[in-house]
Amino acid sequence: MANVGIVLISHSRALAEGAAELARQMGVGQVAVEPAGGAADGGLGTSIDLLESAVRTADKGAGVVLIADLGSSVLTAKTYLEELEELEEPEDGRAGGPGDQRTRVALADAPFVEGAVAAAVVASTGAPVEAVLAAAEEARHARKS
Amino acid sequence: MDAREWIERFAELVEAEADHLTRLDAAIGDGDHGTNLNRGLRAAMASLHADLPPGKVLTTAGRALISKTGGASGPLYGTALRRAGKALGDTPEVGAGELATALRAALEGVRELGRAEEGDKTMIDALAPAVAAYAATAAEGMPAAVRAALDAAEKGAEATIPLQARKGRASYLGARSVGHLDPGAASTVLLFRALADVTPAGA
Numbered sequence: 399m400a401n402v403g404i405v406l407i408s409h410s411r412a413l414a415e416g417a418a419e420l421a422r423q424m425g426v427g428q429v430a431v432e433p434a435g436g437a438a439d440g441g442l443g444t445s446i447d448l449l450e451s452a453v454r455t456a457d458k459g460a461g462v463v464l465i466a467d468l469g470s471s472v473l474t475a476k477t478y479l480e481e482l483e484e485l486e487e488p489e490d491g492r493a494g495g496p497g498d499q500r501t502r503v504a505l506a507d508a509p510f511v512e513g514a515v516a517a518a519v520v521a522s523t524g525a526p527v528e529a530v531l532a533a534a535e536e537a538r539h540a541r542k543s
Numbered sequence: 544m545d546a547r548e549w550i551e552r553f554a555e556l557v558e559a560e561a562d563h564l565t566r567l568d569a570a571i572g573d574g575d576h577g578t579n580l581n582r583g584l585r586a587a588m589a590s591l592h593a594d595l596p597p598g599k600v601l602t603t604a605g606r607a608l609i610s611k612t613g614g615a616s617g618p619l620y621g622t623a624l625r626r627a628g629k630a631l632g633d634t635p636e637v638g639a640g641e642l643a644t645a646l647r648a649a650l651e652g653v654r655e656l657g658r659a660e661e662g663d664k665t666m667i668d669a670l671a672p673a674v675a676a677y678a679a680t681a682a683e684g685m686p687a688a689v690r691a692a693l694d695a696a697e698k699g700a701e702a703t704i705p706l707q708a709r710k711g712r713a714s715y716l717g718a719r720s721v722g723h724l725d726p727g728a729a730s731t732v733l734l735f736r737a738l739a740d741v742t743p744a745g746a
Binding site for chain 2: 437438444445446447470474476480
């Protein structure tokens with residue numbers, strides 16, 4: 399049984415890669431955690447194309463949870479989800495995406511690092527998308543003082 | 544309304560004003576609005592092949608903006624154009640009524656995506672009054688409605704100056720965001736200026 403994959407979206411490539419490294423370790427090597435950080439040229443920014451290919455890599459058949467940091471990362475993730483819905487009626491030649499396989503892709507309303515770690519831990523147990531999503535969202539309640 | 548001319552003119556105006564938009568953004572945002580939107584619109588122009596119906600022109604340009612802009616303005620303007628294009632469907636001619644529907648769809652798309660309301664100091668502060676003014680004037684024909692929309696967008700953008708930002712980077716500045724024109728509202732004015740520029744007086 400495949401595990402839910404995780405995609406981390408940030409304005410910064412380094413931030414997305416660093417958070418992915420941490421989450422991968424917490425997922426004890428069982429969970430695909432893919433970064434989608436920075437613009438296509440590697441500078442600061444967000445790229446829906448990088449996001450799309452990260453989702454494809456993270457998708458092992460059990461669905462993918464997206465965790466975005468802020469600003470345009472969130473807007474890009476939401477726009478991507480809107481496009482996935484449209485893919486159900488393949489129209490614009492972007493076939494082959496996860497939307498085609500009807501796997502579930504969902505955006506977590508979660509803090510970036512804590513959410514990524516919580517999602518990876520729960521995904522490593524083989525839990526479904528809903529449970530991984532809930533774990534990421536619960537992570538906001540972790541007190542630090 | 545010629546959709547291709549509209550996007551082309553918007554791209555020209557944004558290119559001419561790119562430095563100004565970026566300066567506005569440097570004051571309260573992350574200082575890349577003009578550069579980003581200019582890049583996105585160039586990609587949009589390159590994506591438009593000949594003989595597309597107006598709705599398809601807008602959805603195609605919107606897709607390119609989403610993909611190539613790089614900042615928050617990509618998904619926002621991209622969604623606006625895509626929703627407007629979808630609302631137009633396959634219609635070969637865009638009259639005053641069709642444009643009203645398309646503009647309403649664009650506004651709804653931006654609202655849903657950004658979750659901003661009027662008064663948050665965002666592009667919505669120019670877009671919402673412009674769309675409302677267009678709808679209120681559409682019965683007088685497209686030239687009058689487009690002119691009314693531009694006037695409302697300009698007033699709406701101007702009115703963002705005393706506002707405190709509640710969205711985006713500027714929102715972290717709190718009261719220090721007061722006294723600056725919102726760059727997204729400023730570029731929205733250009734969208735409506737472009738529309739006015741390509742709408743002949745007798746249309």
